[in-house]
Amino acid sequence: MISTPMTLAAHELSRKDLDVLRSLLLLYRSRLSRECQLCCDDDDADLHLIDVDEAAGRKRWETLRAHKRCIVFSRTAVEAPLLLGKPLRGPALLAVLSEVSYQTKQAAEAAQPDRMLTGTHAQLVATSPATGKQLISLLESGTINSQVRILLPGDRDDGQDDLWIDPQLRQYLLGTALARLRHFLRLPLQPEQIQRVSRQEFREQMQRVRPRTLTRLQWFSALACSDGELLPPLSRSCPVQLTAWPDMEEHSPSFFRLAGLLVKQAVAFDGIIAMTGIDSGTTADFVNASYRSGLMRQVAARESVGSGMAFAGRNIVARLRERLGI
Amino acid sequence: MSPGAPPLKLIFAGPPGAGKTTAIAAISDFPPVNTDVAATDEIANTKEATTVAMDYGEITLADGQTVFLYGTPGQERFDFMWKILSANSLGLIILIDNTRRDPLADLSIYVDNFRELIDSAAAVVGITRSEQGPALGAYFELLAQKNCAMPVLEVDAREKKDVLRLLDAFLSVLEYAVA
Numbered sequence: 001m002i003s004t005p006m007t008l009a010a011h012e013l014s015r016k017d018l019d020v021l022r023s024l025l026l027l028y029r030s031r032l033s034r035e036c037q038l039c040c041d042d043d044d045a046d047l048h049l050i051d052v053d054e055a056a057g058r059k060r061w062e063t064l065r066a067h068k069r070c071i072v073f074s075r076t077a078v079e080a081p082l083l084l085g086k087p088l089r090g091p092a093l094l095a096v097l098s099e100v101s102y103q104t105k106q107a108a109e110a111a112q113p114d115r116m117l118t119g120t121h122a123q124l125v126a127t128s129p130a131t132g133k134q135l136i137s138l139l140e141s142g143t144i145n146s147q148v149r150i151l152l153p154g155d156r157d158d159g160q161d162d163l164w165i166d167p168q169l170r171q172y173l174l175g176t177a178l179a180r181l182r183h184f185l186r187l188p189l190q191p192e193q194i195q196r197v198s199r200q201e202f203r204e205q206m207q208r209v210r211p212r213t214l215t216r217l218q219w220f221s222a223l224a225c226s227d228g229e230l231l232p233p234l235s236r237s238c239p240v241q242l243t244a245w246p247d248m249e250e251h252s253p254s255f256f257r258l259a260g261l262l263v264k265q266a267v268a269f270d271g272i273i274a275m276t277g278i279d280s281g282t283t284a285d286f287v288n289a290s291y292r293s294g295l296m297r298q299v300a301a302r303e304s305v306g307s308g309m310a311f312a313g314r315n316i317v318a319r320l321r322e323r324l325g326i
Numbered sequence: 327m328s329p330g331a332p333p334l335k336l337i338f339a340g341p342p343g344a345g346k347t348t349a350i351a352a353i354s355d356f357p358p359v360n361t362d363v364a365a366t367d368e369i370a371n372t373k374e375a376t377t378v379a380m381d382y383g384e385i386t387l388a389d390g391q392t393v394f395l396y397g398t399p400g401q402e403r404f405d406f407m408w409k410i411l412s413a414n415s416l417g418l419i420i421l422i423d424n425t426r427r428d429p430l431a432d433l434s435i436y437v438d439n440f441r442e443l444i445d446s447a448a449a450v451v452g453i454t455r456s457e458q459g460p461a462l463g464a465y466f467e468l469l470a471q472k473n474c475a476m477p478v479l480e481v482d483a484r485e486k487k488d489v490l491r492l493l494d495a496f497l498s499v500l501e502y503a504v505a
Contacts, residue, residue, distance in 0.1 A: 027471070089430065090471070091464050170463060213463035244466055245477040251491045253498075256477075260448075260498025263475045275502070316334065316416070317501045319387045324353060326494045 005035040006100070009045035011064075012057035013073065020088045021049070028094050032168070034101045047100055049073055049084070071096055091169070098168040099199060132188040136221035136292060139167070139214070147202045149195045152184060163217075164197065164205050171211040173202075178220045178249050185224040215293050216247040222292035228281030230269060231288050239299045240287060241266035246295055253326070254278050258286045266299040337411050338381070338397040339440065340421035341432045345454045345483025346397035347381045349421060352489040354383025354395055380407070408439055417448035417500055419492060421483065424459030430468050437472055444476065448500035452481040452492045 008025075010018055018040075025036055039045055048070045051057045057073075064070050072080035073088070084096050138144045150163040163181070164173035174181075197205075230236060242262040248255060257276050261267060267275065272283050290296040338346040350358045360381040381397030396411050398404065412418075420436045422429050433451060437444065451465065465478045477495040481488040 087428070087431070089464070090467055091460070171461065210457070211461050211463075213461065213466065215463070215466070242475060244470055244475050245495075247462060247466065247478075251494070253494060256495050256498040257501065259477070260495070260500070261502040263477075263499060264502045314501060316387075316391075317497050319389070319391070320385070320393065321494075321497055323385060323387050324490060324493060326490050326497070 005037045006047060007037050007039050007045040008047045008049060009039050009042045010049045011041060011060045012051040012054060017088055024090050024093050032097055036097060052078060095169055134188055134225055135185055136225055139218055140292060147197045147199060149197045151193045164202060166202055170214040172214055172217045173205050173209040173211055175209050182224045185221045213247050216249060218293035219246045219289050220249060223285055223289035226285040226288040228284050230284045234287060234291060236269040239266040239268045240296050241299050242290060242296055244295050246290055254282050255286055334393040335415040336393055336395050337415050337418045339418060339436050341423055341426060344421035344423040346421055348483040349489050350381050350383040350395045350397050352486045353385060355386055358383040405439060412440060412443045415443060417496060418443050419496060420451045422453050423455055424453050425455045429459055430464055433465060433468060437474060448496055448503050449476050450492055450496045451476060451478040454481055454483050456480040
C-alpha cells in the first residue's frame with residue numbers, strides 16, 4: 001500500500017459538486033487504498049478532476065491531459081481513460097480512484113526490475129498471514145486488501161465457480177449461491193488457494209457474473225462460522241442495534257424478525273429473545289454475523305431506546321402474517 | 327373492525343413501471359382497481375399504460391378487518407397525493423425499477439418525501455429488474471448516507487413469493503416499530 005496521500009485538484013466543478021466531492025472523500029477515506037487530499041485548481045496535483053461540460057473545463061482538460069493524470073467529469077459519454085459520469089455518486093468515485101491507485105501501483109512496480117514478477121499478478125499467491133485463517137477473519141483484519149480470486153474445491157477451468165473479491169469496491173463475484181460455500185467458509189484458507197488478480201481481470205469477470213456487496217459475503221461467512229454462542233467481544237447485557245439491514249441471500253423469517261427489531265431499537269441479548277421468542281442459538285448467530293460484518297454497534301445502556309415496546313397494533317402484524325401465509 | 331378505528335392502509339410507491347400495480351395484484355383479494363390510461367409522455371417508451379390516480383386493492387383479515395392497499399402515481403407531479411395517502415398508514419413499500427436512468431435518484435426522492443412515515447412506521451425497498459443497473463450495495467450506501475436503515479431486496483413483482491418476501495421484511499420492521 002502506498003502511504004503518501006494523493007492530491008486531487010478539482011477544476012471547474014460547481015460549488016454543489018465540490019461539496020459532494022468533499023463529503024464523499026471524507027466518507028470513503030477508510031476504503032481508499034491511498035488517502036486522497038482535495039485541493040482546488042492546483043496544476044501540480046497528482047490527479048485532476050475536470051468538469052468538461054463547459055468551455056472553460058474543456059480548455060483546461062486540453063492543457064492538462066498531455067502531461068497530467070486527469071479524470072473527466074461529464075454528463076455525456078466522453079472518450080477518456082478515466083471518466084466519471086454525472087451526477088457524482090460514491091461508488092463511481094470510489095471505482096475511479098481505486099483505478100488510479102491501481103495504475104500508480106502498477107507503474108511503481110514496473111519501475112522496479114526486481115519486483116517485475118509481482119506486477120504480473122495473475123498467479124501471485126497471497127502472503128503468509130492468510131495461512132490457517134477463515135475467510136471472514138482475513139476480511140475483518142484487512143489481510144485481503146486488493147483484488148483476489150479464491151479457488152474453490154472442484155473448480156472448473158473457466159473459473160466460473162471461483163470466488164472473486166474486490167475489497168476496494170466492496171464487491172464479490174460468485175457464479176453460484178453462497179449457501180453452497182457454507183462448509184468451505186468454515187475451513188481455514190491456505191495461501192495457495194488465494195491468487196491476486198488485476199483490476200482488468202476482475203472487470204472481465206464482472207461481465208460474466210453480477211457483482212454482489214461484500215457485506216453480503218461477510219455476513220454469510222460470519223454466520224457460517226458462528227456456533228450459536230455470542231462471540232467474546234459482545235456482552236449479553238449490552239444493547240445492540242443494527243446500523244443497516246443485512247444483505248441476506250436467503251429468506252429466513254427468523255432473521256427478518258431479528259433484523260426488524262434491531263433496525264428499530266437497541267436491545268440487549270436476553271431482551272431480544274424475550275421480545276421475539278426466537279431461540280438463543282439463532283439469535284447469537286444473527287448478532288455475531290451482523291457484528292462481524294460491521295452492521296451492528298453496541299450501545300451504552302443509557303442510549304438504549306429498546307424498552308420492550310412494540311408497535312401498538314402488533315396483533316395486526318400477526319393477523320396479516322396469518323392471512324398472507326408468511 | 328371496531329367502530330371509529332382508523333382504517334388500515336398500506337402504501338406502494340415508486341416510479342412508473344416499477345411494478346406497483348403488479349405487486350398489489352399479487353396479494354389483493356380481488357384484481358386491483360386502477361385508473362391506467364395510455365401513456366403519452368416519456369413513460370410511453372417503457373409501458374403502454376400508466377396509473378394517473380392510484381391503484382386500489384384490499385386484503386381482508388380473518389376477523390373481517392380490511393387492509394386497504396394503495397399504489398400511488400409514480401410521476402412526481404402527483405406528489406401532493408403522497409402525503410394524503412401517508413396519513414395513518416401502516417407504512418410504505420417502495421419499488422424501484424433498476425433499469426431507469428437514475429434509479430438511485432428515484433429512491434432518494436421517495437425516501438425524502440416519505441421520511442416521516444419511514445421513521446415512524448415501517449418501510450422496505452424492492453428493486454425490480456435488478457439484472458441490470460446499479461448493484462444492491464449502491465442502495466445500501468445511499469440509505470447509509472441518509473442515516474436510514476431499511477430493508478432493500480431484489481424482487482420480481484410478477485412473482486408472488488417475491489412480493490411475500492418483501493412483505494415479510496416489511497412486517498418484521500413494523501412489528502417492532504415504536505408507535
